[in-house]
Structure formats: C-alpha cells, structure tokens
Amino acid sequence: MTADAHALTATAPAVDAHAATTHYRRGISNTILGMILFITSEVMFFSGLFAAYFATRAANSGNGVAWPPKELGHVLDPLGPILIATILLITSSFTCQFAVWSIRKGDRKGFIRNISITFVLGIIFLGMQVFDYTLLFGEGMTLGSGPFGTTYFTLTGFHGAHVFGGVLMLGVILYRGMSGQFSSKHHDAVEAVSLYWHFVDVVWILLFSILYLIP
C-alpha cells in the first residue's frame, strides 16, 4: 500500500517545487491517515457517551436498585436474537478483512464477493436492531423512559447510525469495485472503509459487553 515515495535529495540549491510536492511522502497514504484520524475523533465521541453511561449507571444503581431496572431486565437477554446480530457483525469484520486481502493480491472477484457479504451482513444487522427496538418499544422502553432507556437507546442508536454510515461506504466501494476502479496498487478507499468497519465492530463488542454481559 505504499505510494511511490521519492527520496529527494536536498543538495541542489533550489528544488523544483512541483516535482517535490506532487509526490507522496513515504509511508501511509493521505486517505488512510485521514480515516485513522477521523476514527480517533469518533472514538472520543463514543468515549463521551460511554462516560455518561457509566456515570448515569453509578448514580442510578446500588443500594438494592437493579441496573437495568427490574421490569426491563428480561428483555436484555444476551443469549437472545442480539447474540445472533453480534455474531453476524463480528463475521462481517472478517469478511471485510478478507476483501482487503483479496484486493491487495489483485483478486477482484474475491474482493467483490467478500465485500458483498459484508454489505449484506451489515444490512441484516441493521434490520435485527430495528426488530430489537420494536420489541423494546413493545415493553414500554423508550428514550424517555428513565436513565436506562435514555442511555441504552442513545448508545445503540448512535452505533446504529454509524453502522448505517458504514453500510453506505461499503455500498460505494462495492459499486466502485464492480466498475473495476480498484487494483492491488490502488485501493486506499477499501483500506479506509475497512478500518472504519472494524471500528464500528469494536464499538459494538464494547456495547454488547456493557449493556448485556456485565450484570
């Protein structure tokens, strides 16, 4: 994934600026570095939400008060449909990485196959989350139903929005891949989108752990 970096010597009294600056510097590409930085900012955004979650949880539990509230405890079964959604999303991270490895080797077919699977898994995850929400709404749990509902829907809602954004990005690179725009040398967008998808996946694993697994 290295660009054709140039080791320009600085011995000439003046350097042709055009030649110098239109070449990449050695190392990581602009697109990928930009995505890593953007993901950093997203990590900080979720840190704010997670901090709020833990503070709210600490303030609204203990002394015999259960978290989540007793009446909602049974809807948050970690072994329910949400486990399937979790497994699907983790799987999609693998298929996404397979897609990256394929295109690095120049295997366009493998790339398209794997990215398609990732894309579909992402959509299924979103569908399952919508289904899960309707179940919770049915139980009377909403954004406005107290601290647990507020934090639960805010965290999972923003994660869902990020999955949605990721699915759109996957759609774009799938389309570009099908029209043959990527090669083993030129696929920064694929690398960047895959980083983003892994990030979304990691956030979900954290969310699943703190919302469902930690009693």
Next chain:
Amino acid sequence: MATHALSPAVAAYRGGLYEWLTTTDHKKIGMMYVLNSFIFFLIGGIFALLVRSELAQPGIQIFTNEHVYNESFSIHATVMIFLFIIPMLAGLGNYIVPLQIGAPDMAFPRINALSFWMLPLGGILLLAGFLTPGGAAAAGWTSYPPLSERGALASPGPGQDLWLASLVLIGTSSILGAVNFIVTIFKMRAPGMTLFRMPIMVWTVLVTSVLVLMATPVFTSALVMLFIDRNYGGSFFNPATGGIAVLYQNVFWFYSHPAVYVMVLPAMGVISEVLPVFSRKPLFGYKAFIFATAGIGALGFTVWAHHMFTTGAVFLPFFSLMTAAIGVPTGVKMFNWIFTMFRGQLTFSTPLIFSIGFLTMFLVGGINGVFSAAVPVDFALHDTYWVVAHLHYVLFGGSAFGVFAGIYYWFPKMTGRMLSESLGKIHFVLMFVGFNLTFFPMHMLGLSGMPRRIADYASDAGWNDWNLVATIGGFTIAISMLPFIWNVLVSLRNGKIAGDDPWEGNTLEWATSSPPPPYNFDRLPEIRSERPVFDQRHGLGHGGHANGGHDDPGHDDAPKSLPAPGAAS
C-alpha cells in the same frame, strides 16, 4: 526566481463570485475564513456593547425584557469563541500552513471547503434563534443544565436547540479541519522540511488540531445528549428524572478547557513568527518552544475541573496541582519570546507592536489565572467579574491581539499590498487603551463581589464607577475597529505594492509571490533549517553575517522603507 510574471496585486483574486463560492484553493478558503470570522467578530462586538451599555450604570436602561439581556451575553460569548477566535485562527492556519511547509494545497481540498461552509451556516442557525418565539439561547455560552433543559423557567424555546445544532455543525467543521491539518502537515511537507524544521506556526496548528480531534467530539457528545434530553425526554442531565447535572459540566469542560488552548496556541504561533522577523534573530529556544507547546496540549486535558472548583463534586488537589503546573510551559514560552527580542534589532512595525501587546496582556491573563488555581481564592473569585477579566485578558488581550498581529503580518502576502503603518498604530493604541480600560476594572469588580451575568446591580454596592469605566473602554475598542476597517479597504486598492518579501521574512511563504499563484510555488529554496528564506537571503545558513545582497530579482519592487532607517541597505 519568484513568479514575478504573475500580476502581484489584487487582480489575481478578482475572480468571479462563482469562483469564490466553489473554490477549493486553501488560500481563498483561508481568506473567506478570515472575512467570515471578522464579520462575526463585529456581530459579537455589538452584543458586547449592548451588555456594556446596560451595565454602565445601575438600573435597567436597555433590556426591559431581561431575557434578551441573557440572550445577548450568551450569544456574544458563543459567537466570539466559536465563530470568531477558533475559525479566525483556523483560517490563518489554512492560508499559511501549506505555504510554510511548501505544499501546493491542503491534503483534502474539498473537505477543506466543506469545513468552511459549515461555519456561516452554523452562525446563521445560531442567530436564527432570535427569530423564534422565546428568543435565542439564553443559558450562557456554557449552557449548564438544568437551566438549558426544556422547562417553563429554564429554556422552553427552540433557541436553545438551534444553539445545540449550530455548535454540532461548527464542531464537525473543526474536526474535519483538524484531520485535514494533521494529514497536510504529516504528508505534504516539501523535501527537506523535517518536523523540527517546521515553523512554530505550523507546530502550534498541529498541536491545536490534535486537541480539536481529541476534545471536540466529546463536546459534540455532550451537545447531543442535551438535545436528547430536551427533545426526546432523555434523562442525562436532569436530576428530576434521574440525570446528573454535574455530568454535563465534566463533559463540557473536558472539551472547553482544551478549547482554550485551541483558541490561544495558534495565536502564540503567529507571535512566534512575527517576533523573530522583526528582531532579526531566530526564535530563542525553538525546540524548547515546541516541547512547551506539546506540554500545554497534554496538560490541557488534565485541568478541566478547575472550572468546577465550587461544585463540590471534583477532587480539588489534583486539578489544582495540574492547573498550577500548566503555568510552567506557558512561562517557558514567555521567556523564549522575550529572549528573542533580547539583543535583537527591533523594527516597530504594526505586527510587532501587536505582538508586544499580546505579550503584555497575555502576561496579565496568565498571572490572574494563577489566582484561580489556588482553590480557596477561586472560591471567592469564581463566577465573578474577576473571571470575566481573566478570560478576556487571555482570549482578547492574547488571542485577538495575536490575530491582528497575524493580519497585519500576512496581509501583504494575501493581497500583494501593504497596510498603512500609521493607521495600524492608531488602531493599536485605541485597542490597547480601550482593552485595558474595559477589562482591568473587572478585577476590582470581581474582588468586591460583582457576579457575572447580571443585568443590574445595587447602586450602593460600590460598583458604579468601575462599570462606567469598563463601558467607556468597550466603546473605545469598538472605535478602534474603524481605522482598521478603513485601512483594509483603502489598502486593498491603493496600498503600496508589497513585493514577495516585504518584511525580510524567514519562512517559505515569503519565497513565493504576493499573492501566491494557485499552486503556491514555482520553485522552493533549499530547506536546511526552520528559516529557509533567511538562509537563502544570507547565504545558506551561515548566520551571523549579512551580505545585504539580494540575488532575488523579485525584491526589486520591495518597499525601500523597511531596511534600517537611514541606512543604505
């Protein structure tokens, strides 16, 4: 060597309106940032004048509806912080950073344009609050819940929601800008421009961008949570429904304290460019300065709760120690600046005068900040006019003076023409005097117990005289803008032609034409130190001996007034 063939003056920038609206050229975007920020500076200033007029004497004179008073100071602060200082410095960075590292543009030019256009949109959203029933946001720029929650006596109207939406937009603009700056600085430097040869301005923009990247999203999360509280019955911050009021303050200040450094570090960068050039010396302690900047950035994340000493909800000794500690790198910078002037040859052009204004005012702002680091003293001073004095000494006496130093310094590069020195000095004197008249008396007001954010005060509280002085000072600052605006308007058409390098600058932006061509450089000088243009002028870095010769034909139309007065240069 320079692009002399290109027309040097404004003509190069007289493209059509469409061209400006669709441009992705970092220089045009940078200038639009500066213009947009200056317009919001004037808008914010009008609110400040309204507030000062009300406070000039006891009794209610202007704001018979006191809610409008609360709107005025809330919008004043929001505009000045988020739509003036932060984007103004980002705009200067946008113009200067690619030039100083020898790059043809920012790394992501279209995202750069997007970042800019979010700002006027955010500003319009914010001000649109005045048109809604219930008016604009009125809970202060900090918008602490539960006051900023929805409620009959809190913030019932959509003005607060517009405030939230506007800041999310402006914050996103900052984050995208920060990504762009970091990638540009890491990836687009010209050959030879190693990290430790980058101008200090670039370093400060880099550290600022890291702060924005790490802190602004946290602020966005606070805004989003408050929005959910207000509109979807959430219970993050409302104790009535199980929320925690102080949680917002923690999240808010986790951003807003680093944001103070976002607002001042690039201004320090400007000063660090100006002082060496007009002292004819390199910056004293270049690397120490960089480490101090990085140190301030890192420590900036550990001091947020010093805004919350009186909440009774934070661990006081830790935040007190960290707050005191952050004074050390700031002190290092101050001494480095002074020792840059020490044994130099100072030419008192307007940029240098504004920089010296920065030094003296920022010194006061740093020292009166130490009072609040001593927790018991902060118990007395918190939320009084002392704090108003402190923050204006840092943000106006510091950042805004730095901004004007930068505008006077780079205006010739941006437009190809010089600003009038005499008007610039009138501007400085009025602004400096007005500034101190306005904000120094606020120390006394705060000590004697005048709280912030009140529309009126008892006539026997002993606050009448200082308030009147402060108001007179406020209007003096307003008047000081007139010579500046006149100066810019006249100089754009009739200013002296600047030439490539009117100040005998050190950094790469002075190696190209004024204004630079769209692609910035035809040729770059060799980069062997943090002062490539200086090295070129004086013979490849064998500093200490001036040959006085100009092998650059581009210098022929440089003004003759700048070399030492009376000396044949």
Next chain:
Amino acid sequence: MSSSPRKRPASEAIVAGGVVVLLIAIVAIVLLSGAGRSLYPPKAATHEAAATSGLYDIVFAIAVAVFLAVEGLIVWSILRYRRRPEDVDLPPQTHGNNFVEVLWTLIPTVIVLYLFVVSYNTLNTVDTVTTDPDIRIQAIAGQFQWQFEYLDAQGNHIATQTKPNGDGGGMAVPVGERVQVTLTSHDVIHAWYVPRFLFKRDVIPGQTNKFEFTVNEDEAGQTFRGQCAELCGTGHRVMLFNVVAMTPSDFDAWLQNLIAVENATPPPAPSGAPVLKEEAKNISFAQTTLQAPANAPFVIEFTNSDPSSITHDIDIKDSGGKVVAEQDTIPGGTKQDYTYPALPAGTYTFFCSIHSNMTGTLTVQ
C-alpha cells in the same frame, strides 16, 4: 565573522533602566493608594475568609513580583534593542541556551509548587465539614428566592426563614459559633455567595453540598450582602440574600421569635371583607386586572398552581412605585388568603416579588 559589537550611548541604558524603575514606582503607587486597595478582596468576615485572605496576599505578592520582573524585561528589551540606522549587519543569531531554558523551567516550577502547597493547606481550613457544628442551616434555592431552614443536631426542622433579605429578613447566624450550611436546589443550579466571606458554593439539584464557617466575634450586628452567583434564569440578579451576624444571645432570641411567628395562626380576615381571587400558573397571573373597593381592607384568595419549587406572592405598589402591601411567598401547589389594608382610590400595580414579569393592574375605587 559575526556582527561587530554595537556601541550605544550609555544614556540609552540609563533611560531603559529608568523606565523599569518608573514602572515599579507606578505599580507601587497604585498598590499603596486608594485604587490599589480595590485590588484586594474585601475585609474577611469569617475565620475561613481570613485564611483565604492570607492566601490571596501571598498569591498577590508573587503575582506582582512576576509581573514586574517579566514586564520589566519586555520594556527593557523594547527600549534597549531598537533597530538603529547603523544596524546593517545582523545581530548575533542566538538560537537558544539550554542552561537558561532549564533555569526558567525550574524557577516557575518551584513557584507553582509552593503556591500549590500553601493553597492546599488553606483549603483544609476553608473547606472542612465537621460532624458537630454549633448551628445547622439548610439553604434552599429556587427560582428566584432563598429560604433558610434552621435544623437541630438531628437534622429536624426548627424554624424557616422565608424572607431572604430586607427588614427582618436574612439568614441570621451567631458570631463565634461554627455554622454548617447544607445547600439544596429544586430546580436549576444556583450558587451561595457572600463576598465578605470570600466564599461561594454551588447549589446543585440532585446533590447536597455542605460547608462551614465561623463569623468573627467583632462582626456582631453586621449584615453581609449575599447573592446567587450561578446563572439561573431571568431573575438571576434578584436572588439576593443577607447574612445577619448576631451575638449568640440575640440569635437565640431571634430564633425563638421566628419559631413563635411560624406557630402563630394567621389573623383571620375581617369578616365581610371582599374576597378577590387570583391564581399563578406557568409563571404568570391568571388574571391581570383586579378590582377592590376603596378605603376598606380586602382579601385575595391566592392559589399557586406552579410546581412546588416555584414560589409566588402578590405585593402591591402604587402608581409612584411605592410598595404599599407586601405578602410572604407561598410554594407551588398551595393556597393562601392574603389580607390587604385599606387603600385609597386609584390605580395600583400588583406583582410577584420573585418574578419580575408577573404583574397586573389593581383598580381601587
């Protein structure tokens, strides 16, 4: 070959030195004159404030010294190193000096560490909460009024002072005794601030803050201004209160009187007096015009339908703005019959003393 040493007239250095001396002189004159006194906090009224004031003096002395030293360096550099006509050659290109960098890192470090230690020590004096204070008061803040409940050692209610300031109002405390204040708020964040105590503490809903103070013995008979210091809405500036310092015996008498007043049944309205009705809801009066007969006492049956944290009352002022009748506020969800004295014919304004936007017209004829 570096630049030749520059020759300057000796008078230059003298001028520069003179300016620095002048700077010190100006600062000294300001500090010692009347204007300088306003750079110090007001006279400390409590034992804790005295400690804070002492800390302020230390910080202030260091601040002035640092300011003079650094500002002197700046002024001196400006005056001494102006570029002159003969300055064609560059000055020595000094890039830095590690020794001085270390020096001016260490010196500020020592100063701030010293400041931290002294302020930490003072903090332990100022911000200590004990288990056995002499007097316990719960200060309740609500938009836009203060209320002070006096509690016994078990935290049980003794009496409530509903009048935060004015005649007979204010939070009375005995001098020389340790007073513990517990702060609670029902609505938004307020802050309890008395300038002469050099102290404030936020009043945060959902959180209980406590602090203690002891008023100096020689302050008996003094009234200290207090004010809300955290923006709490449109009426932020009217959230005033007083702290009234009394000798312990005066305080006991005052508290007994407060208990007596609280237990006394309100005098019944004169029978046959006309009864008007008024209701407060959503921070406004239901009726903004009322009519009453001239020269006869009358009653307003007042219902406060706002949430319990929001208090209202109905006071009356004449066309000249003079308040002719004042009533105590009642919390939301309660009712009270206010009895008003006979008023001469004319047009009056009735208003809520808490919410400046709540006004109406009373026609007396």
